[in-house]
């Protein structure tokens with residue numbers, strides 16, 4: 001179990017970005033984390049993987065535990081070695097390296113099993129196998145997202161934290177990512193899925209959290225969240241009782257707005 | 263024509279030394295975003311260590327071989343020194359503005375040079391080697407052997423670096439961290455080890471360069487100045503480009519040799535020592551055409 005308890009995070013000693021957040025990601029689950037821009041989703045992921053430091057942030061109160069061991073003071077590379085991996089918002093592939101080199105960097109902490117893991121990742125993402133010698137910067141956005149996820153899978157993580165993996169992707173590709181997340185989870189990796197696309201996230205998650213201004217405001221099984229009136233209104237763009245077609249346009253609109261503001 | 267080619271070859275020889283130094287600057291710059299002005303001290307110290315290790319080996323071994331063994335030992339020890347400096351004085355400064363760190367490296371450079379100079383003494387310390395100022399004839403060209411040794415060493419270093427960056431775990435990690443530090447951290451790469459490794463590599467390269475430089479005239483307290491010629495070389499090659507460092511270093515060497523040979527006859531009005539400033543003139547000319555250097559990337563990244 002990967003857990004945060006009463007987590008408070010401060011940036012630059014003044015900005016309070018998380019105000020007592022508690023979440024649990026069970027060993028084999030898919031957990032969705034929703035929330036509007038600036039709610040603190042990325043900050044929470046950073047706290048889970050030791051990345052606050054380089055953003056001048058720190059855990060002021062509370063703790064992060066992995067199987068009851070505190071990990072919030074660990075360096076990012078040790079967190080990775082403990083099997084917790086984050087895929088950053090915006091893909092962040094190493095654009096000048098080729099596809100296979102990107103994957104090899106992903107295997108930095110697991111070189112002895114690299115050959116097997118390359119096979120596994122190419123099986124999961126056949127398009128990466130076809131383009132293994134291509135420069136990563138020339139891949140399409142969707143392919144880069146697959147590369148970013150594949151790269152994280154190169155060390156066989158127990159927990160995979162995905163920060164808005166479908167941002168800016170075409171519906172077909174969103175579906176693709178959704179299937180991949182399910183498959184990864186089936187392979188025994190727990191997933192924490194940060195998403196603006198609440199419909200997609202809640203359709204595959206077991207449990208969901210909704211954050212607002214640094215707090216968790218809803219904490220329910222995914223199915224219950226899908227039926228929650230507030231969630232339907234704010235995150236699915238549905239007004240109670242409306243049909244699905246309209247809502248789809250609204251979420252898309254919302255996603256686009258998000259892309260501009262990013 | 264023969265003379266011209268001989269001059270070019272000579273320029274490539276001294277250019278190889280500039281290129282090795284330039285590689286050190288670029289390796290540190292790429293991983294840390296800082297230009298380390300401690301490189302001259304690393305070069306001086308490396309050459310000095312070679313001058314102590316060489317005689318200790320020299321009697322027993324074929325001298326060309328003992329030269330390379332002593333250079334390897336010096337490179338290793340200089341790398342260790344660089345590691346200690348990085349750990350002790352640079353790492354605590356991570357996150358400070360690049361120019362603050364650069365100024366700290368100037369301080370380190372001075373301290374290390376003063377200490378090393380104490381081991382050199384007032385004269386020059388000889389480095390045992392079979393070449394000295396001997397010449398060989400190569401395809402009708404007469405050229406000093408030491409220039410060929412320098413060129414061959416550079417070729418070997420470039421081949422090793424190519425292999426290192428392309429195929430090894432740490433080489434790939436260094437390239438990744440140079441592009442995107444946070445993304446590299448999420449791969450389990452320790453950025454601290456990347457910093458340390460880049461300082462160690464640069465230190466080793468400076469030691470090799472200093473030892474090659476000392477083949478002909480030995481090590482004296484002033485040879486560190488040569489390391490500064492690598493600065494125009496890295497600027498004209500592109501600060502963040504390893505290819506640029508090699509090409510820039512060789513270009514500076516060749517231009518310097520050509521100007522040194524021909525300027526007196528063709529442009530005497532430029533004065534007696536124009537060869538010394540020619541690397542900077544070359545740098546300015548290149549920057550006019552290519553503001554980021556020949557191989558440099560426009561967006562300069564920082565830590």
Ligand SMILES: Nc1ncnc2c1ncn2[C@@H]1O[C@H](COP(=O)(O)OP(=O)(O)OP(=O)(O)O)[C@@H](O)[C@H]1O
Pocket residue numbers: 011012015017035036037038039040041042043044055056089
């Ligand atoms: N490096 C930083 N320094 C200072 N404040 C920061 C930093 N990063 C984030 N913040 C602040 O912390 C709060 C939470 O930001 P965070 O990026 O975690 O939100 P988010 O939920 O991921 O939003 P988005 O959906 O836009 O990605 C915001 O108010 C933001 O301005």
Ligand SMILES: [Mg+2]
Pocket residue numbers: 041042043089163
């Ligand atoms: Mg975010």
